[in-house]
Amino acid sequence: MKVQKPKLARAAELARVSAEPERVFSWPPAAQPRPDDGLLDAYSQAVIRAAEDVGPSVVKIEVQRRSGERSGSGSGFIITPDGFVLTNSHVVHGANRLAVALADGRQPDAQLVGDDPHTDLAVLRVFAPQLRPVRLGESRNVRVGQLAIAIGNPYGFQCTVTAGVVSAVGRSFRADTGRLIDDVIQTDAALNPGNSGGPLVNSRGEVIGVNTAVILPAQGLCFAIAIDTAKYVAGWLIKDGRIPRSYIGVGGQNVPVARRLARHYRLAASTGVLVIALAPAGPAAYAGLRQGDVIVEFNGQPVPSIDALHKLLTADRIGVECRLTILRGSEKLDLPIKPEESGPA
Numbered sequence: 001m002k003v004q005k006p007k008l009a010r011a012a013e014l015a016r017v018s019a020e021p022e023r024v025f026s027w028p029p030a031a032q033p034r035p036d037d038g039l040l041d042a043y044s045q046a047v048i049r050a051a052e053d054v055g056p057s058v059v060k061i062e063v064q065r066r067s068g069e070r071s072g073s074g075s076g077f078i079i080t081p082d083g084f085v086l087t088n089s090h091v092v093h094g095a096n097r098l099a100v101a102l103a104d105g106r107q108p109d110a111q112l113v114g115d116d117p118h119t120d121l122a123v124l125r126v127f128a129p130q131l132r133p134v135r136l137g138e139s140r141n142v143r144v145g146q147l148a149i150a151i152g153n154p155y156g157f158q159c160t161v162t163a164g165v166v167s168a169v170g171r172s173f174r175a176d177t178g179r180l181i182d183d184v185i186q187t188d189a190a191l192n193p194g195n196s197g198g199p200l201v202n203s204r205g206e207v208i209g210v211n212t213a214v215i216l217p218a219q220g221l222c223f224a225i226a227i228d229t230a231k232y233v234a235g236w237l238i239k240d241g242r243i244p245r246s247y248i249g250v251g252g253q254n255v256p257v258a259r260r261l262a263r264h265y266r267l268a269a270s271t272g273v274l275v276i277a278l279a280p281a282g283p284a285a286y287a288g289l290r291q292g293d294v295i296v297e298f299n300g301q302p303v304p305s306i307d308a309l310h311k312l313l314t315a316d317r318i319g320v321e322c323r324l325t326i327l328r329g330s331e332k333l334d335l336p337i338k339p340e341e342s343g344p345a
Helices: 007-018 037-057 227-240 259-264 283-287 306-312
Strands: 058-065 071-078 084-087 095-101 109-116 121-127 147-152 160-174 180-187 199-201 206-214 222-226 250-256 271-278 294-298 322-328 331-337
Touching: 037 058, 037 071, 037 147, 037 160, 037 199, 071 147, 084 227, 095 109, 095 121, 109 227, 121 227, 147 180, 147 206, 160 222, 180 206, 180 227, 180 306, 206 227, 222 227, 250 294, 250 306, 271 283, 283 331, 294 306
Parallel strands: none
Antiparallel strands: 058 071, 058 095, 071 084, 084 121, 109 121, 147 160, 147 199, 160 180, 180 222, 199 206, 206 222, 250 271, 271 294, 294 322, 322 331
16 A cells, blocks of 8 residues: 655655755766876976976077078077087088077077087087086886977977877987988977977976977877987087098998899899999099999998998098998998098088
8 A cells, every 4th residue: 555655754855855955956976086186197297397397408409500691499408507508410510600598588698519410309508507417317107198398489489388198219310411310209299380499308307308290191100219319419419529430431321232143242232332432532433333333231230221321430430441342233341441531411
């Protein structure tokens, strides 16, 4: 049998409910904290800490070119307490005047210490007290997917911070000189003109790369020169103002080697470098190299491409007799050659 509440009881219940409006009008229920809220907060804190650590060390660089017609701006960052600043070569190369603005607004005198277009890196020096250098990390420890924070001056907006992840490591990027820069870091942290030369930073506030390029039509394809490369180059630039490299005076192009010759001579690579030009009185011409020869080895190391030959022509080869292995027609020859120091790019 259905029991009906007395009218008086129903009225009392309605009165109680109406006295608790938050109970009636709190639908849907308030969202509970999600498991990833803590992760998002940690992400934000990591970006904030890195920006606070590195931001004071980032500088803005204004450049007037020698032609007097072209000017531009870029970024850099202080790497030593006595004022050495790392940036991109393409930011300062050919500059007639340099003006540097620190994060605190000071504009100290600055001079170019060294410039290496082959790796797109350069070092300046600023003369000011109480400078705050960055902490340099190790790019060999960088992992795909880790947090990457870029700090710079895009379009002149000073101390702009963008964040993303490391998209890939071990990329190669061709410098304006034609040489290949290896061990480049790819990131989707947004870069724009003016970011060049600024630091790419990890979650601990350590610099892992030097922001250098962006593929403009693409979305999120940005590149930074690995800090391990930058440390090596910066050391030479501070010491000597340039990077010593050897050269043999050859202009060439990559070509396939005939399969029968590669098998017959047991060559490690199926391609080589065809000699199409020789520098007058250069090491290759002096060694007896001719147009039409195909370089296949240098000091016993395979030379499948021009880039591979560049990597083998290091500073320790300058003035040292080496062995150049070539194919001349169907004949394999070994020529003694002494690489010389290359001039400035």
